[in-house]
Amino acid sequence: MLVSEEAMMVLQLEDFGSDPSDGPATESEPVELPSTPAVVYMDVNVVPEHDEAGLASTISSLQAEMWQLRSRQRYLDAKRREALDRILDIKGSIRVFCRVKSAGERKVATVPISIEAEKITIRSVGTRKDFVVDRVFSPESTQDDVFREVQPILRSALDGHNVCILAYGQTGTGKTHTMEGISGQPGIVPRAIEELFHQISQDKSASFTLSVSMLEVYMGSLRDLLVHRHSSARSFHWIPKCSNLCILSSSDGVVEIEGLTDVPVTDVKQAYRWYARGKHARSTSWTSVNDASSRSHCLTRITILRSNDAVGGGKPVSKLWLVDLGGSERLLKTGATGHTLDEGRAINLSLSALGDVIAALRMRRSHIPYRNSKLTQILSDSLGHNSKVLMIVHISLGDDDAAETVCSLSFAKRVRAVEATREVSEETKKRKQQSITELEQNIQEAEGELQKLRKQMEMTEKLIQEKTESLRVAHQLPDEMAPETPAAEKPIRATHAAPVPRFMASTECSRQRQKTAESTGRSRAMSVVNTRPIDLFGSQSLSCSVHDHVVPAKKKRTWTCKRSDLSPHCNTLNESHNSMDSTKGSLLPRSKKVVSSSNPNLRVTLHRQHRRRMSDLI
Numbered sequence: 001m002l003v004s005e006e007a008m009m010v011l012q013l014e015d016f017g018s019d020p021s022d023g024p025a026t027e028s029e030p031v032e033l034p035s036t037p038a039v040v041y042m043d044v045n046v047v048p049e050h051d052e053a054g055l056a057s058t059i060s061s062l063q064a065e066m067w068q069l070r071s072r073q074r075y076l077d078a079k080r081r082e083a084l085d086r087i088l089d090i091k092g093s094i095r096v097f098c099r100v101k102s103a104g105e106r107k108v109a110t111v112p113i114s115i116e117a118e119k120i121t122i123r124s125v126g127t128r129k130d131f132v133v134d135r136v137f138s139p140e141s142t143q144d145d146v147f148r149e150v151q152p153i154l155r156s157a158l159d160g161h162n163v164c165i166l167a168y169g170q171t172g173t174g175k176t177h178t179m180e181g182i183s184g185q186p187g188i189v190p191r192a193i194e195e196l197f198h199q200i201s202q203d204k205s206a207s208f209t210l211s212v213s214m215l216e217v218y219m220g221s222l223r224d225l226l227v228h229r230h231s232s233a234r235s236f237h238w239i240p241k242c243s244n245l246c247i248l249s250s251s252d253g254v255v256e257i258e259g260l261t262d263v264p265v266t267d268v269k270q271a272y273r274w275y276a277r278g279k280h281a282r283s284t285s286w287t288s289v290n291d292a293s294s295r296s297h298c299l300t301r302i303t304i305l306r307s308n309d310a311v312g313g314g315k316p317v318s319k320l321w322l323v324d325l326g327g328s329e330r331l332l333k334t335g336a337t338g339h340t341l342d343e344g345r346a347i348n349l350s351l352s353a354l355g356d357v358i359a360a361l362r363m364r365r366s367h368i369p370y371r372n373s374k375l376t377q378i379l380s381d382s383l384g385h386n387s388k389v390l391m392i393v394h395i396s397l398g399d400d401d402a403a404e405t406v407c408s409l410s411f412a413k414r415v416r417a418v419e420a421t422r423e424v425s426e427e428t429k430k431r432k433q434q435s436i437t438e439l440e441q442n443i444q445e446a447e448g449e450l451q452k453l454r455k456q457m458e459m460t461e462k463l464i465q466e467k468t469e470s471l472r473v474a475h476q477l478p479d480e481m482a483p484e485t486p487a488a489e490k491p492i493r494a495t496h497a498a499p500v501p502r503f504m505a506s507t508e509c510s511r512q513r514q515k516t517a518e519s520t521g522r523s524r525a526m527s528v529v530n531t532r533p534i535d536l537f538g539s540q541s542l543s544c545s546v547h548d549h550v551v552p553a554k555k556k557r558t559w560t561c562k563r564s565d566l567s568p569h570c571n572t573l574n575e576s577h578n579s580m581d582s583t584k585g586s587l588l589p590r591s592k593k594v595v596s597s598s599n600p601n602l603r604v605t606l607h608r609q610h611r612r613r614m615s616d617l618i
């Protein structure tokens, strides 16, 4: 017998070896594949397809196949995520990079600064200071070089971790250049947006929803940068009404900013447009060192809602913070006075609070001083446990900037406090690198197989649709009766005589009627009932609704304002009243919500139609 493409596909599946009867993978337990397949699939050609029972059986085995492919996809996805997590753990969940800006036309430092891959050394009269970081970008490094190092952490955000990328440094050293970039040399934010959209278009294992928010921490107040305002509002002296947004913190540590504009974005262009609007609204002014100096901390937040997945250890909602910090400056040197002096002071104070928080986290202190500034309050759920932090410290080679360079590098050293002081042997470094290489290989393998898997799933899905259509036509069923096969998570075991739903199983009464019927020549009609494909449809949709429509009790999250000086109306908010709509999804995993024929009206219709058909036949 010729083996058709479909049959081949079913046979190939056996190599994956996971048992559909085990049920879908859950969040807590990653899919473990048994070494031998527990279900042996039938060759779909064995049953002639012109027979309706044969068609139904084919559909059923294709669905089982689909379930196994999904199960394998989840397994590989979990494997890929785990490998990435381990890489980031080996590298450190708080990493510090240093980007060096060339002195340009200004005099090159007389104090020699030597740059190595992970170390910067500054020699001054009779002294030598070494600063170790995770990676140094020399003045020749391009925006591409920087982004290449940042890229893996973005995947982590899609996998459910909160991620924070911060640009720190003295005024004019290139923080905005690194984060925003310039025409033809886009920085981390636009590239990250593009990369996120690219990755979610590739990842068919889940559906993602992205939204963008932008705010500015200016002189201790929060300004929503995406809120619609009059054009005169750009002046940095002008503080709009919405400047004191309320920071809410839930009992489980999740932070939200009440009233902050959060715009859902569906493509890169749309996201860019909003980002451009936010950038435009930012407070900048002329300083002696930078014509357009940022006088505030600018925070761009991309909220990622991941649904219909089995993320092991991750959260359905994650945040990616891209922060362009205000420039640290020595106020005496800049000769700032009045308002500019106050701005500088405010920036320095919050930067110092940020340094304290990161150092405390790195040293695993029991108390983390998040509440010392608005900046650290906002970022508190994205700096600590289970988050990934990347700080890019910017320095300049300019002679005039030598003192600030030492200050910034001291800050970097403080952030890396624990590990930088501990000398890591060459042997340990080598071992770490070897593990990273192996893990990267694992990721590549998993991604390769995932790609093949996606193609195979597309083919199987198409086949299921074709067969279902044939079956529908054979029965002349109305469209709404066709099963929603792609969404079916529950495998239907591939047996020739598909089991009937419980309500259709024979009762004592019906058995007696059947006996009577047998004697009156109606037995043929009865036997058809048990194998008719329509019964299979009913079984599938109804069993899904019984088994899968179990929704966990929604946990109520209580939000509290962190600061007592804020308006009393926002001290306690019920989840349903705040802007964090996306979290609602997190409490209701889609895998549980979406079932075939989840529409209760349709289920009732199906149920009635089955009953009618049964009674017609009896």
Ligand SMILES: Nc1ncnc2c1ncn2[C@@H]1O[C@H](COP(=O)(O)OP(=O)(O)OP(=O)(O)O)[C@@H](O)[C@H]1O
Binding pocket: 100, 101, 102, 169, 170, 171, 172, 173, 174, 175, 176, 177, 178, 182, 290, 292, 293, 294, 295, 325, 326, 327, 328, 394
């Ligand atoms: N690596 C670089 N290559 C080329 N030009 C750079 C680089 N870094 C910074 N610049 C240029 O230096 C100038 C100041 O940079 P930028 O505004 O990014 O500094 P900043 O650290 O954000 O300053 P501030 O804290 O005052 O906002 C800009 O004109 C920018 O284009």
